[in-house]
């Protein structure tokens with residue numbers, strides 16, 4: 001029987017990237033799908049990004065993820081952008097389509113698809129804490145999904161204004177910007193409260209968001225992008241108040257599912273991917 005030792009390749013480009021657990025999640029997905037594919041974690045210096053993309057092309061990579069600091073810089077080395085990546089001008093997932101490398105952004109898509117399974121954001125009021133890359137990806141995708149209003153709450157007014165301008169210029173959604181310099185009271189009628197800041201991220205797991213938690217209503221859906229640890233202070237506070245919640249692991253898994261679908265054309269089981277990540281965080 002003829003044998004084929006050429007394995008389809010995918011990767012993550014980042015720096016630093018050694019602690020990024022994506023490889024474990026994606027390889028679990030390949031295993032569950034019965035695909036003999038490879039996903040490798042590669043530390044790429046910004047000065048070598050162009051050469052790395054050329055390398056991925058000539059070695060026939062089916063695609064690769066980009067993480068810090070390559071999400072914006074990679075764009076000039078690609079052949080085109082999907083809709084969300086084009087609006088955000090940031091790419092976290094590159095996909096080979098024919099002879100072309102196309103940049104997609106699955107961060108927000110993964111989040112919103114997870115949310116939609118539990119509650120539809122169309123026509124709803126969203127309070128989004130943060131205005132960095134993750135917040136921007138989520139805001140764009142929520143706006144594309146028909147959210148009525150997004151209130152951006154951010155510490156630095158400059159970054160908040162830049163994200164607001166991006167939404168106002170390119171999408172059909174009402175926006176408001178709040179400069180976050182005092183304990184924030186969650187407005188009545190908030191349907192979704194989303195933490196898209198890095199507050200609570202390992203190792204600062206005891207850090208607390210500057211919120212007036214007593215203003216959080218049980219009807220508000222609460223989500224946190226921080227996935228390490230998945231059970232953040234915000235998620236615990238929300239659950240104690242009877243709110244429905246979605247943790248950061250769901251977003252991580254959600255964007256991984258879409259990446260695998262883009263690359264392989266097959267839909268992996270998210271539960272298998274989540275369990276692989278949980279084992280990593282449990283130190284197994």
Ligand code: NDP
Nearest residue numbers: 130131132133134135155156159197198201225248251252
């Ligand atoms: P950025 O550096 O682009 O943005 C960080 C944001 O956090 C900014 O809005 C910043 O505000 C805010 N922030 C940081 N510290 C504080 C603080 N003490 N108080 C208030 N606001 C603060 O990071 P990213 O957007 O790329 O990442 C944010 C988080 O999202 C990280 O924890 C990351 O791990 C997570 N993430 C999760 C993903 C997932 O799949 N679950 C995917 C991508 C990211 P300011 O502008 O004032 O500095």
